[in-house]
Amino acid sequence: MHQEFLDGLYGRRVTLDLCFLCGALWFDGHESLGLTPGAVLRLFALIHERRTLRRGGIIVAPACPRCNAHLELTQDSQRHVRFAYWRCPQRHGRLTHFVEFLREKHFVRPLAPAEIGALRKNIQVVHCDSCGAPVELERNSECGHCGAALSVLDARQVEKIVGELRAAEAKRQTVDPALPAQLLMDRLEVERFYQQLDPACRSDSLQPRAAGLIEQGLAAIVEVLSFDRSIG
DSSP states (O other), X not given: OEEEEEEBGGGOEEEEEEETTTTEEEEETTTTTTBOHHHHHHHHHHHHHTGGGOOOOOSSOOBOTTTOOBXXXXXXXXXXXXXXXXXXXXXXXXXEXXXXXXXXXXXXXXXOHHHHHHHHHHOSEEEOTTTOOEEETTTOSBOTTTOOBOEEOOHHHHHHHHHHHHHHHHHHHOOOTTHHHHHHHHHHHHHHHHHXXXXXXXXXXXXXXXXXXXXXXXXHHHHHHHHHHHHO
């Protein structure tokens, strides 16, 4: 498989394993959810650029590359769009077909009943984009092998999703000019809070140290509650 390095959320780098011959991606853990909007766009472009290399779909899922366990076919949905993938039972990751990834990210939409009816009038059999198995339109509107629904790459849907991802990526990379001032004001507010505490309910645990604001706030609350109990 080919390795691709993409941007992840919170400054992380995500290393994806892709096979352009069978059209598969391997995501470690929850990497699919950890991609930045720009990384999703980059992956969409990669899938399009290498489409001529495709030789077939995933017919038999291999073992997990981390623990060698048998991967389990899993059905999921997001925004009422169904997609499938093969997951490791030990939660090491999942194997996803390109088309299923496009379904998950809403580049691809399911065919409406009227569209399936129009296909049945002109075409008897189509091949599943996910696994390559034939789908007899007279009998089914989804793949009998992997369960994937018949879908289409709608130009208007793609334009909408690309626009949303571009806007999200621009927002992610834009630093609010007021952020430094806001952080300073928040810090001053926290310091003012500790200074106003009654000396009787303060302890060394409230003195500044290498701890987060939540931890220090919890310590302050515990100290106040302890002081109230001592009065009672």
